[in-house]
Amino acid sequence: MLYASALDRAMVAIRPDSTFDGIHQLAWFDWAILIPYFGMLVILSFYGLHRYEMIRGYFKHKKRLAGQTLAHFDELPPVTIQLPLYNEKFVVERLIEETLKVEYPKHLLQIQVLDDSTDETHPFTEALVARYQALGYPIEYRHRANRHGFKAGALQEGLESATGAEVEGLITAISGTTLTVTAQDGIGSGFDDTKVGATFSVNIAGLNASKFRVKAGNGFGGGLPSASFPFDATTIHQGQRIEVDTDAAVPPANGAITPDKINLQQQGVSGTVANAAPSTFDINLAADSALRVISGQTVVHVTKTASTDSRVTVANGGAVQVRGLLFWNGTSWQMIARRIR
Numbered sequence: 349m350l351y352a353s354a355l356d357r358a359m360v361a362i363r364p365d366s367t368f369d370g371i372h373q374l375a376w377f378d379w380a381i382l383i384p385y386f387g388m389l390v391i392l393s394f395y396g397l398h399r400y401e402m403i404r405g406y407f408k409h410k411k412r413l414a415g416q417t418l419a420h421f422d423e424l425p426p427v428t429i430q431l432p433l434y435n436e437k438f439v440v441e442r443l444i445e446e447t448l449k450v451e452y453p454k455h456l457l458q459i460q461v462l463d464d465s466t467d468e469t470h471p472f473t474e475a476l477v478a479r480y481q482a483l484g485y486p487i488e489y490r491h492r493a494n495r496h497g498f499k500a501g502a503l504q505e506g507l508e509s510a511t512g513a514e515v516e517g518l519i520t521a522i523s524g525t526t527l528t529v530t531a532q533d534g535i536g537s538g539f540d541d542t543k544v545g546a547t548f549s550v551n552i553a554g555l556n557a558s559k560f561r562v563k564a565g566n567g568f569g570g571g572l573p574s575a576s577f578p579f580d581a582t583t584i585h586q587g588q589r590i591e592v593d594t595d596a597a598v599p600p601a602n603g604a605i606t607p608d609k610i611n612l613q614q615q616g617v618s619g620t621v622a623n624a625a626p627s628t629f630d631i632n633l634a635a636d637s638a639l640r641v642i643s644g645q646t647v648v649h650v651t652k653t654a655s656t657d658s659r660v661t662v663a664n665g666g667a668v669q670v671r672g673l674l675f676w677n678g679t680s681w682q683m684i685a686r687r688i689r
Contacts, residue, residue, distance in 0.1 A: 538597030
């Protein structure tokens with residue numbers, strides 16, 4: 349009460365008008381409402397300041413935004429949209445309707461409705477998807493009797509039947525136009541954990557130059573330095589790490605993958621530095637290096653760019669690990685370094 353009286357006196361001091369004096373005095377219940385109310389108001393004001401800071405940051409840096417798209421697809425890739433559900437009857441119809449409004453070529457689009465529902469959502473959604481399938485939409489329905497992994501598990505199982513697939517791995521041998529690739533990772537139709545470490549044959553005879561691509565992103569900036577770093581059917585070489593894109597399912601181990609595109613991937617090499625210069629140096633590969641064993645080459649010529657993340661001083665005789673894009677110019681390995689440590 350002494351606390352309340354002191355506050356009342358303070359209120360009077362700042363409000364000399366005494367017209368309403370004596371009509372009501374703040375009691376403990378009033379303070380129990382006012383203190384949380386103004387406390388929340390203070391918290392929300394900080395949130396508002398954060399919104400202001402985001403707007404200020406946008407106007408400060410908007411000139412750095414790209415004025416146009418940095419790159420375009422030569423060909424649109426297949427796209428799979430996954431919609432995981434669990435007992436959501438009253439939202440599923442609108443969800444599907446909005447998804448079907450996506451503007452993308454139907455022959456490249458796959459919509460998976462992944463339903464783990466245990467209530468009436470199951471028959472309702474199944475009938476809904478069947479209706480849209482009859483209208484020609486690229487949509488399919490999958491229902492699981494168990495909820496292993498919950499929605500994440502449903503998404504994972506859906507990926508195993510997604511349209512097309514990607515297999516990442518190391519080229520361990522080349523015979524004519526047929527690559528032998530040992531899978532290290534992958535995603536999509538037919539790919540699961542049992543395929544990691546398996547070998548596949550990839551025939552590149554039918555691929556033109558546009559199907560061989562170098563992913564220059566991931567810290568490399570807008571592109572690669574020059575044509576001194578080729579990647580095509582004539583310069584692809586055993587020892588390189590690639591991603592094989594296919595429109596078909598991944599076959600069993602030792603099977604043949606029909607490629608749609610071949611993408612060069614980053615990989616790591618390590619060894620001893622030689623011929624160090626400001627923007628280039630050589631790596632002498634160790635005798636047990638996988639790249640040396642597979643390719644028969646003992647040296648990798650490394651080029652640094654403005655985007656290279658160099659975490660150590662490169663000096664002759666020093667041991668380094670380099671991650672980047674590895675090219676074969678017909679006579680030797682050339683690597684554009686992304687990271688040096």
